[in-house]
Amino acid sequence: MKKILNDLCGQFTVPQEIQAAGVYPYYRPISSGQDPVVRMADGSSSLMFGSNSYLGLSDDPRLKEAAIEAIRKYGTSCSGSRFLNGTLDIHEELEAKLAKFVGKSQAVTFSTGFQVNLGVVSALSVRGSFIFLDALDHACIIDGSRLGFGEVRKFPHNDMTVLERKLKLTPRKAPKMIVVDGVYSMEGDICPLPDLVRLGEKYNALVMVDDAHGLGVIGENGSGTASHFGLTDRTDLIMGTFSKSFGSLGGFIAGDDDIINYLKHHSRSLIFSASMTPAAVAAASKAIDIMIEEPQRRENLWKVTRHAQQAFKEAGFDTGHTQSPIIPLFVRDTMKAMKIVRLAYDQGVFITPVIAPAVPEKDVLIRFALMATHTIEQVDEAVEKLTGIFASMDLLNK
Numbered sequence: 001m002k003k004i005l006n007d008l009c010g011q012f013t014v015p016q017e018i019q020a021a022g023v024y025p026y027y028r029p030i031s032s033g034q035d036p037v038v039r040m041a042d043g044s045s046s047l048m049f050g051s052n053s054y055l056g057l058s059d060d061p062r063l064k065e066a067a068i069e070a071i072r073k074y075g076t077s078c079s080g081s082r083f084l085n086g087t088l089d090i091h092e093e094l095e096a097k098l099a100k101f102v103g104k105s106q107a108v109t110f111s112t113g114f115q116v117n118l119g120v121v122s123a124l125s126v127r128g129s130f131i132f133l134d135a136l137d138h139a140c141i142i143d144g145s146r147l148g149f150g151e152v153r154k155f156p157h158n159d160m161t162v163l164e165r166k167l168k169l170t171p172r173k174a175p176k177m178i179v180v181d182g183v184y185s186m187e188g189d190i191c192p193l194p195d196l197v198r199l200g201e202k203y204n205a206l207v208m209v210d211d212a213h214g215l216g217v218i219g220e221n222g223s224g225t226a227s228h229f230g231l232t233d234r235t236d237l238i239m240g241t242f243s244k245s246f247g248s249l250g251g252f253i254a255g256d257d258d259i260i261n262y263l264k265h266h267s268r269s270l271i272f273s274a275s276m277t278p279a280a281v282a283a284a285s286k287a288i289d290i291m292i293e294e295p296q297r298r299e300n301l302w303k304v305t306r307h308a309q310q311a312f313k314e315a316g317f318d319t320g321h322t323q324s325p326i327i328p329l330f331v332r333d334t335m336k337a338m339k340i341v342r343l344a345y346d347q348g349v350f351i352t353p354v355i356a357p358a359v360p361e362k363d364v365l366i367r368f369a370l371m372a373t374h375t376i377e378q379v380d381e382a383v384e385k386l387t388g389i390f391a392s393m394d395l396l397n398k
Contacts, residue, residue, distance in 0.1 A: 023338040025353050028345075033059030036374050038350060046350035047382050049368050054325055055216050055297045056373030057247030057290060063283040067248075070282035078275045082109075083264075086275030094285045095252070101288055102215075102223050102240070103232035104254035108264055111276050113212055113241030113251035114140040118147065119269030120208070120239065120253050121179060123262070125150035129175035130205075132163060136187065138210060139358075141179050150175070157184075160195045167203040176205035182214035182225030186354045186367060188322030190218070193225055197234045208237035216245020217324060222291045222298055245291070248283035250276040301325055301372035304379050308370060311383045316396035325370035328354070329386070330363065331395060337364050340389055347385045 018024045029041035034053045039045055057063055070090065078086035091109060098107040110116045117140035125131050125148020133145060136157045145152045153170075155163040163178070170176060178200055180191045193209065200207040211224040219227030222245065226235040237255040242248040253263060264270065276284075290297070305325040312319050318330040331337040337353040344351050354365050368386075370379070390396050 018338060021338075023335070023342040025338055025341040025345075028350075035059050036371060036378055044348070046345065046348050047378055048350045049370070049374075049382055050350045050352040051369060051371060052213070052244040053247060053371055054213075054245045054301060054369075055222075055247070055287075055291065056371045057245065057287050060247060060290070062290065063247050063286050066282040066286040067279035070278040074278035076279070077277055080275065081271060081273060082275040083271040088275075088278060088281070090278065090281045090285065091275065094281050097285060097288055098240075098252050099254050101221070101292075102211075102238045102254050103227065104238060105257050106260040107252045107254035108260055108270065109250055109252045109276055109281070110267075110270055111250055111273050113239075113243060115269040115273060116239050116241070116251035116253050117141045117179075117210060118144045119267035120237070120263060121145050121177075122147035122268070123266040124148070124175075124177055124206070124259075125152075126175055129177065130170045132166060132176070132178045132205070134158065134180045134191070136184055136359075137179060137181055138185060138212070141181075141210060145179075150177075157187075158189070158192055160192060160199065163196075164199055164203075167199060167205065170203070172204065176203065177208060178205050179208045180210065182209045182211040183217065183324045183326065185213050185326065186359055186365065187320055187328050188324040188326030189320070190214070190225060190228070190323045193229045193231055193235065197231050200236070201234070206236040207234075208239065209235055210239045212239070212241040212244055212251075213324065213326065215240045216287075216291055217298070217301065221295070242280065242284040242287070246284045246287040248287060249280045250284060297372040301370060304372075304374045304376060305370045307376055308368070308379045308383065311379065312368075315383060315387045315390075316398045317387075317390065318397060320365075327368040327370070329366040329368055329390070331366060332362055332364050334361065334364050336393055336395070337366060340366055340386075340393070343389045344386060347389075349382045349385050351386075 030038050031041045032039035034051045038048045080086040095107045121144030127149040129150035131145045131150045131152050133154050153166050214225040216222040226232040239253050241251040320328045334355045341353050352367050354367050
């Protein structure tokens with residue numbers, strides 16, 4: 001007889017049903033780097049418009065060489081947490097470089113971006129505190145808030161009126177924190193940071209920005225959302241990941257000395273998790289150098305982004321309110337989104353579906369993401385193929 005949990009897991013058959021329909025869009029194995037054209041494990045090739053490598057650095061030979069040199073010197077693992085034996089000199093060098101890059105006094109690195117938000121939000125969610133989350137915040141922010149002791153209050157996406165109303169209802173002296181994405185990872189819009197900072201100062205609330213999708217993309221030298229708005233000094237915490245523009249793996253939180261010191265001794269996902277590998281540290285550090293030295297990468301990213309945004313708009317796609325290289329193509333139907341991804345894949349275009357619970361069912365979309373290494377011709381080819389697919393399903397506004 002199976003155990004109860006085995007039975008419960010066995011009742012989850014949705015993936016098998018989608019696979020049987022021939023439209024399962026997940027876990028597609030790739031046998032090459034995250035380049036504009038990727039080689040799939042089945043031998044086919046696809047135009048890659050589903051990657052977060054916004055600056056095209058994940059397959060850059062300079063990052064590869066930096067990672068190789070780090071392995072030669074330090075090995076493949078630190079074999080422990082930062083708190084104990086897992087701190088290398090290059091960890092501290094990267095943290096100093098990150099703090100300077102985003103304009104804060106200190107930074108500390110974690111092994112993944114998910115662990116950053118999990119550890120930071122939970123550690124600062126102390127008893128008697130209030131955590132205010134945008135309804136479209138990333139899952140790791142939500143999970144971090146669940147692990148803390150504070151009271152969680154959500155507000156509709158970018159709705160400053162509701163946020164202020166909720167802030168008014170909390171005790172003035174209670175610890176408070178507002179946590180938002182800088183650039184929203186599915187919709188592509190930018191948070192209204194000037195209003196968030198104003199409300200944070202008015203109601204004595206710390207403001208934290210998850211800039212996973214803003215770093216490398218907006219701000220001076222790609223230093224993110226706070227820089228983009230000229231609000232670095234008034235944004236309390238800046239979080240970032242290395243798996244997007246940095247072409248590596250890991251994440252960090254940057255802020256003032258007191259908060260970072262507190263997190264280094266209270267954040268469980270930092271203290272009880274193995275540290276970033278030497279290769280990942282070296283690659284992330286080299287990526288910062290390239291971001292600063294090669295502004296043309298970001299310039300080309302925005303060139304292809306503006307071209308794609310205009311092309312989709314002219315073709316009749318619903319792209320929402322995107323302000324970034326993340327372009328949502330709204331479908332608003334889960335099975336149609338699955339079918340679109342399959343049809344696009346068959347025509348050599350790699351895109352990804354975003355379905356509930358990542359977004360509400362009414363906002364199901366296809367996520368089309370640009371890289372600095374894309375060409376206008378590649379964008380045009382993808383737009384043309386997707387236009388035909390969407391038109392066949394009567395999804396264009398014409």
